Amino acid sequence: MNNISRRGFLRGTLQGAAVGVGLPLLNGLLNDSGKAYAATGQRIPVRFGTWVWGCGFIPELWIPETTGSSFLLPPHLVPLEPYRDRLALFSGFDVKLDGVPNKPHITGCLGLRTGIPVPDSKVKAPTLDVLISEQTSDTRFRSIEVCSAGIQRSYSYRDASSPNPSETSALALYSRIFGEGFQDPNATQFKPDPRYMVHKSVLSATQEERHLLMREVGAEDRQRLDEYFTSIRELEQKLALQLEPPAAVENFRMPQKPPETPVNSEMENVMENHRLMAGLLARALQCNQTHVFNMLFSDTASNLRRPGHSSTHHTLTHEEPDDPQLGHQREVAWFAEKSMLAWKDFLDALAGIPEGDGTLLDNCLILAHSDCSIAKSHAVEGIPVMIAGNAGGKIRTGYHMAGNSDPISRIGLTVQQAMGLQVERWGTFGMETNRSISELLA
């Protein structure tokens, strides 16, 4: 990452002494097009995230009847009308199993995210959010994982034994991002703390152990050690950021500390936690604490439930018979609809933050997906996918595209390309593809 002008100047004045430097609020740094910070020449960064909901959808209530840009929003997507132009809907894209056993709620989700079908959670490649996070510029957090339904897991895997854990409490998320160690970008005074410098040098001294240790352990353990040292280096970089004044952010307001809320899988609690977390995440993205996030709205084997009912969303998908009048499962449809309302809440949180000449959402690329299409049979064909945002102009949205049973890895490939990764080919076996979706790329 280039450090120009402001930072270079300030570094010259540090040299271990505690220095207080007055900084103007930098509203005037945006150039006319609103797309870049004029003084540093840096573009507004594009943020990437995934948003996962469990147990799929009711096809007749979700899939638009026509493709292209002038389509009617089906009943469950009606709440998303305000975002019609910022959404691309994908139906009919399949996870190709190639004979690999389908582990319910796992194979579909991880197949979509890695391009490789696996019969359990032992992924054979990092999930695409991890690949993207490795390419984004240095931020305080490599990525942030959250779950609004009280489950500590995420579907973000660095490798088979290294899943990223999710935050489940809005309060804990707030403390982690905006508590100790957070630098308010609008602070008028910046005083670098020499302790960060000492701390940072301690961590870089730890790196000296690397060479010797790598020789002592076996091949697989070398990979794990590598991961450890990478995490240490990231921590070092985080401390280095503390030694520089934060890039000013227009319109940033410190979020309120959220109340302590019950964390469980009851629908209303989940919706509330989700709203709180979405708000915090949006602020975190706005001031570039991270550029990559993974939100798990409900677990893939959805644990959502209604108070007083003995069955969870997931159990209902298997046990509830079709309602003779509706032609589909009534209770399941209720949960599916709620999931789409939550998705709208999420988009509201991002769209509510002005950035440049638009909103934060305009500078995001969000991949929303489920783990299956028809939860009853754990079908991994036609898994619903939505892409939201404008990625700073790098993607085109506002249409519905039917996949005609194309491999779903086409979406993953295209998303990575839109985020600037140099990748031409992605996925294995039946999901190996080099055909990006040209409608999506601007």
Added chain:
Amino acid sequence: MKINSPADMAKFSGKRIHPACGALCLVILAIGISACGERNQPQLREPEPVGGPALLRRLSESQYRASVADIFGPDIPVLARFEPGLRSEGLIAVGTSEAGISPFSIEQYDAAAQGVADVILSENRRSDFVLCKPESQSSYDSSCARIFVEDYGKQLFRRPLSEQQIQRYLNTVQHGTTQLGDFYGGLKYALVGMMTSPQFLLRIERTEPDPERLDLQRLDAYSRAERLSYFLTDSTPDAELLLAAEKGELDHNKGLAQQVDRLIALPGFEAAVRAFFRDMLEFELFNDLAKDAEIYPAFNSSVAADAQEQTLRDIVHLLIEQQGDYRELFTLNDTYMTRMLGAVYRQPVSPRSGWVKTELSYEGDRLGIQSHISFLALHAHPGRSSPSLRGKATRNIFLCQLVPDPPADVDLSLPQETATLKMPTARDRLAAHNTEPACSGCHKVMDPVGLAMENYDGLGIFRRYEQGALIDTSGFLDGTAYEDASGLAQALYDHPETPRCLVEKMYRFAIGRDTVWHERDYMDFLIAKFTASGYRVPDLMRSIALSENFFAIARQAELLDSQNVAQSPHAEPADEHIGKQTASEIERRKPS
């Protein structure tokens, strides 16, 4: 190795005997042996050690906290959140040798290290921890820094630091002192560096050639101390153990038994047994457990905490305090309870706070830990019970019998005709599972066991009826029939896999990996010893710690041989660590 003939006898004794008198001797010996060995039990002599790969293990949360408490004191706060452990081969302990370290974890370890260092070096506490005084508080004192670094470095890294490592931390102290104008600030950051070092956070097993066996390696003295300590006390090696390692006393003939017995007598031994059972019983699932507040108003996080403590107390009481038979865990008819638990078990508990010994089978046929809330509530749904989940958990946890995943395209909604039938109890609702061919294979294994527990609802409260129908709890477990949960308890007590499974899990827990192919005979040996000891768990742990195989490490070549054997059609699957990156999955061990 079974002794079936005088010829075997000769091999066993390892001596060459003159044929004529030899034959006579052998006959006499054989008669003698067969007279006392009528039950034909396997030999109680350990087979040749085999070992497995050297490992890199993360500290578990309990181990991290205990290590900090033992080194710095129990009142020093650890302000970190720990990511969930990775469960592998049925144990999180095995996952510690596979799990990666997420950036979140490093963040948290770093925060914890700073928190500890802040307290240790605060003005009013530093004299307790820094046993020397610097000449001036604002300048670097190399001799005092060295004392601090060497002392805490050795305790944290579980072995003495090399001169290079010491220099590195001394440089940190010096740099910190200069930058901050405070010697104790320099010490603080050196401590943070040591507590975020891989040498502290990871147990890196180091090996040396085995002097007695050319074909094997073994753990070096400090790695032996580490493995012993974390196995028998769930914490870091104490000063005496490190000294014994340094003096070479952790060799078998020299002092190993003494140290093992000393560790077993420490209070940490109870912590180790608790850590094992928390892992085996999957108590970390309580973190994600939710119960519907309207259906089970008695459930809350305090009840969940008490429920776990109840089971662990019973375990400690039977296995350690009473040196009892492990199998009796399944037929226990008394327990410890708090008043809050008494409300769930619907049992009067004396108004005093705290834990009280009381009858378990006050109401219903509760016997054993499998009838505790910690088992029944954990393996059930938020709003109802689940015979399948409980049956699967019983098989998996107590019998080491793995039930495969369900087929993906299972259709559980009923055809219209049967939907109108009355199905008040779970047994009725599961009937389809047990007749439908695609489902019955696994459900016949799980459901009969879980249905025996149907007198306890999704929280574990006793009930005789479900939706007005009397609950039928009869069934069978691998050929043993029973009428109710107490019959199931006896069936578990009698099942040959019950003690076998425990031995396997305890060994895997101790070494942090699955057993390798060539360790089968060693497992037989451990099981025989366990049986002979009256199924005493402390004796089992002692046997493992004192066995020759415990510290053995296989050479690389032997690991490859194991892999080759595993490729042959009828072989059991090999150690998971070998050749993991093959494209096809090696099938899991099937129930025996």
